[in-house]
Amino acid sequence: MDNKKNTISFVASGDSFITRRLPSYESEFQQLSNLIKKADVRFTNLEVTTHNFEGFPSALSGGTWAIASPDVLKDLKSYGFNMLAWANNHTLDYSYGGLDATYKYLNQNEIVHAGVGYNLAEASQPKYLETPYGRVAIIAATSTYHEYMAAGEQRPDISGRPGINPLDYSIIHVLSKEKLNQLNAIEKAANVNGFYEQGVKEGILNKVNGDFQPFSRLLFKEGEKEGKYSKPNSRDLKRILGRISEAKRQADYVLISIHSHEIGGNSLDEPADFLKIFSRACIDEGAHAVIGHGPHVIRGIEIYKKRPIFYSLGNFIFQNETVSHLPSDYYEKVGLDNNHNVADAFDKSTKNGTKGFSSYPLAWESILPFWTMEGDNLKEITLYPLDLGFGLSRQKRGWPTLRKNEELLKRLASLSSKFGTTIEIEDGIGKISF
Template sequence: MSQEISFVATGDSFITRPLPTTQSHEFMKISQLINQGDFRFTNFEMTTPGIDKMPSAVSGGTWAAARPKVINHLKSYGFNCVAWANNHTLDYLYSGLSATKHFLEKAELVHAGVGENLSEASSPKYIETPSGRVALIALTSTFHETWMAGEQRRDMPGRPGVNGLRYTNYYQTTSENLKVLKEIAEKTGINVQRNLDLKEGFLAEEDNQEFTFGSYNFIESDAPGLKRTPNKNDLKRIKASISEAKRQANYVIVSIHSHEMQGEDKKLTADFIEEVARSCIDEGAHAVLGHGPHILRGIEIYQNRPIFYSLGNFIFQNDTVEFLPADFYEKYDLSPEKNVADAIDKRSKNDTIGLGTNPLVWESVIPYWKMSDGVLTELILYPIELGYGQERYQRGWPKLSTNDAIIKNLQELSEAYGTHINIVDHVGIVKLL
């Protein structure tokens, strides 16, 4: 492991349009940066369901779909691996998943986090580089409950889906409030169906220390608030994948797609994601790549290894999907003759609310780092902009930025983790011990 190896990673690539050109100065500068890395990663937050597309009844927000050629356009930047376990993976059901997998493999991109069963979805995928072999493990904590891949048995096949990280919300409250909740439950019958399911064996018995009120779990505490606990079986499976990977590769990288946050502040990572990320490093991972909230979150250097809690967006074009199912139009009370432009206008109130109006969504960083003997030796952060303020059919492509405010924002977000970032010639240089 003594040979030095380099890494480049980006956040979400929600790509719905083909590249207009690979000859522009902006594209070539980004491509040159990405190609400096031995390991070159992005999160593919898209499906390519092909002509037989059938939408799911639920989606990750926008039913994410694009023509298969966008994979090759994304690859033009230089990426050699992607994660695609996220809240859009099954926007077009199992057929969309299988088609997307087919086109990723046709493009010869190593991909992780999704599979025909849980074993495939959770297994490490390997990138062969001149400086060493790198394993990629990908998971998501943000997904519809039916999208989790199923494990196979000797007498039953598994189920396609994502490598999911489930968690439980526990709402902490006082004994007095718990007493009131129990009285309300008794009088309103909110737990009647649950009680019957427990009695008839359709629900498993749970911890007696918690009280379930409808679909919410409450526990007694003198410090009211929300505590989230990762699923023990999922965490065990993730650690087992890391344990395997570190014996099969020089380096292990874990990708985590997560929208969960602290309170109502998207910039703050959920407590259980911090716990899981550190557990991955403790198990032997060399870096954790976070993405999902579409904005930057802080960077932690833990055990001399980087945790990027969110790398924001690399490509973001959710307002230029070509088609949407009837469910989307019905949600916004739009008649059948309305089109995609009408639907996007209605959702965004003519681009006055939503992600398009948040400047933080349209700026991010591309980290470039080096490791030797499993230890971080250099970490440089290159700021990018994605066209905030442009028309929705123009914005979404990355270009390198000289706006120091992007790094200053990341400085503030990282201070809570004890990470110090200097700004030198418009790039961030992380101070290492």
């Protein structure tokens, strides 16, 4: 590390669901770009595939089949980003051809990127950014994905499978003894577990741990405190922690990116139990920050062992309704046919903007944190509110602008207080001091 400067600065955003080119380098863009470029390390999460339809649409998608021209990567660089993750629920929207092309265009644009690879070892490996003030590693994973999207292990006798770095998890539902007996009676009456029981009998399926009662694909357990809890998959957790162990010996700083839609209670802004367990384990292993995104809203900030965990930074760019094409699967889902176009499809799916994210104001405001470290010590975090244009037409909303927003910061402060974090608010800007 350069002795002339013992501090290093970071800025991170949430999801960049970018499907349009920057219209101009206007003053609002310049103001935001200048702020981002003040940091040494500048991270965003790319939530689209970027290619010229080299891949065909997958049978399953992350919701919208997310595609954009590779030229949008130039716009992300114009903002100042020099590091990104792209392990998320849209990575394989255009199958392996889309993955391969996106990988190619990211490399052509010389952007450090992590979380996706041609086998599991590559998808999970740390990627490194060289700065004058320290070498920085990024490791990226996602807990929100279809099973086929997970990268496969390489073997001596066969190649691995391209895909994302997965963080799987299990959910346990807890019921009282009385209710568990009622559930068991319902299962017997409806023969919910017939296939499972026959599979176990024939040796095709593994028997569920005796502490749990299966109900279709759900697991139930007896307990006094009813509800649900989740925990990370031990194999995935071990693999990711092993990569952190490697990276902390190869770099001065280690960042973890995790894309996670899953919720802990009944609200998008509450992280799942497994995400909290995972994030703290990453810090325990040596990570310097955990950067969360995925639910398209902000979540609280935890300072754990003097390291930040951003459970979700919301959206940075959100242009999910201006993709150029959609496959027939999407049209069929909303009751349309080949005589219709993308505008028809989005009008129908959102009921002309009255349902979905287009009508949800919390998806259109978010936070951009800027923090500094001196050696291993976190010095200060400044929180800049962003506005993405709620209420504008779909072709105009989705670009971020800096806005002083005390109500947003108060909401973030309330969410963060659950983790013991205090956010000071002054003149529309938030600060966490140490």
